Amino acid sequence: MESLFPLALFAFVSTVTPGPNNIMLTSSGIRFGFLRTMPHIFGIVFGFLILMSLCAAGIGSLIIAIPALHTALKIAGSGYLVWLAWQLRGMAFDREAEAQARPMSFLGAALFQFANPKAWVMGITGASAFLPAVQPIALAIAIFCIVFTVIELPAIMLWAGMGAVLRHYLTQRKWQLLFCGVMIVLTLYAALAIWL
Secondary structure: OOOHHHHHHHHHHHHHOOOHHHHHHHHHHHHHOHHHHHHHHHHHHHHHHHHHHHHHOOHHHHHHHOHHHHHHHHHHHHHHHHHHHHHHHHHHHOHHHHHHOOOOOHHHHHHHHHHOHHHHHHHHHHHHHHOOOOOOHHHHHHHHHHHHHHHHHHHHHHHHHHHHHHHOOOOOHHHHHHHHHHHHHHHHHHHHHOOO
């Protein structure tokens, strides 16, 4: 069980750093507030839990070993992020579109994890380097996933919370436009970073 601290540290660093999920959660916190972002948060946690289980069971390595499948995941992930950046652009310049916007659903957030290359890298790296050496393997996978989930939930809630706090300061249109511009650039960077 001494391997749990390195696993916890890896989980913290990988989930608290910027990535597609955290950028989307910050944006959602600003647009919809913390409470309306909760289904998005729990969808990320649930989807990532399933993805982590699959990676720990060896599926992640198989996906990386099949170049066409790996490329398809990159295309899906970057395509979704470009679409999201376009939606943010619409929010910045169209008040009617902003009023009709809805936060990401639990299911949408859960499914996005399978198109999120950062999530796959975290899952594959974590499973290959930090899977506890206990038997049976199902227990090792359960411990691995529980530790990641316990660390991930507050780390991503922090991003949604930061967005909710910023929401109160973005009441003037010029600051809303500036924020949307920054979020669009970060989202497009995340889409590009998938290929780097």
